[in-house]
Amino acid sequence: MRAARLLSVLLLLQARGRMTARQLASELEVSVRTVYRDVESLHAAGIPLYGEAGHAGGYALLDGYRTRLTGLTSQEAEALFLTGLPGPAADLGLGAVLATARLKLMAALPDDLRERANRLHQRFHLDTSGWYVDPDRTPHLGAVVGAVWEQRRVRVRYRRWAPKPEVTRTLEPYGVVLKGGRWYLVAGSCGAADEVRTYRVAEISRLRVLDERFERPTGFDLAAHWDASLREFDARRHTGEATVRLTPRALELLPHLWEPALVSAARRSARLDEPDGWLRVMIPMESVEHTGGLLLRLGAEVEVLEPEALREHVTRAVAALADMYHLH
Template structure:
């Protein structure tokens, strides 16, 4: 976005001093000609920016000039990192703070940048949750966020998928991640860092003690490694499936990206009936049975035999039930 680039040029020159057009172009991954146009736009907007020619030349701001944000509070400045996520910000109780920060930031921009920022807000909107799924209610999210921010130990009652389903855990909360409308807590429990779904926290009690967050802990890096491991754990087996042309279309809407990618990579040429054979990863026979039944008669499981029999048995049971309803007298 050009408006973002203009702000970046201004902030780079403010923090680094003199920079050449080539240095700015390399940093912002644009052409030198684009930098020339952007500098001219900043001139027109009233920014005291000038350039010198020669081997030691470059662009710099007039001595003493700095951008000013009019009266941002600490909370408002922190909330700017969530400005692109209005839903999650509101869930954390920062909705009004984000709005106030955006208004103050808009007021501090030059007229041209303000107009461009306004057009961006009018034309782009981020809706994080996936289709057909409401955001999960996370009753204890504000308390979790407070514990993350203040590095405070919490005691939680947590519901998990395996037995015993309800467990008590003492957690040192390192960070929060929102993915597809769901909040996840990354926290240390015992000697391991684990991931917990915030909506599955049944009870939470802040403890009086605090912990020291590891200085080298990188939340984004942890999350990427966690996702990679999660995907790997789901690939416990493989299934060979025949898909009709319609089934191939439905696959992209009904299956996970990993399954879709594997199907595309393994797709064989269509057979005489126009159906395509693919090989995809599966988590388990039980899970895969429900997944492939969503494709209806646009898919046929070829292997493994256990999965093929499970799909056939479920389809037969459905047929018997609906056949019984079809021959039952009306009102019986």
């Protein structure tokens, strides 16, 4: 455990440059005293590490010193080869860079780790695209990524689902996210303090990178913001709850027809409804129209109990189908 921590100290200093003992302790989740002992051990091992006191002080490696990859465990080497997704890298214009990096990493590994990494590359393939949907066309992705990297504002024409279908906005791009095979831009809106929104890159119809630069909000964490926004989105869209009866077969079909959150809710709440053997379940509900559409996919193997508005919506849809097929 301590050997792994010593390597982590070395890699942190190599990747980030000068760091204080308190910063290292926070990253490694240990005490400052432990960091002092680890630094002494690295000194004793001959690592060219020096420290400076004062407000701007900290620990740093001598210029030019680099660690070797021979400190990787077999699992770490394998994990590195799973992190590079060729599809997204190509989308970002980094396909050739990723291939070159893989070759360099492979060349630097010892023979036994190189063999394990090769085996993993041959037996595991990660594909982030979704089923049954065409991939997004994202002609502006390269410009978006460039603006994110250079911290330049962008002027975009954006398509949306709203009474006014297109809007023009000036944005401060903080980062891009790949979710379910689709690219999203997380950006601040100029003139709206503390407003950070998500934009689907495929819905940007026009984009111009401006000369104006901007400063990212201090402490902004893209991954943490994305996770929080997903939780907020789920809480906002699920505005109620519906109670329905399903056949056992319908419950088995749900993973092929509904999103995971609804399937999990149905399975958790499923109770046998005597005497016909159907199951009574409760599911989160968005709008009456949206939830009604999901339930109609199950045909005659579902019955809506409440709310009444949802039951009436499904009843009207079924009646319209009966009229269409002259079943009265």
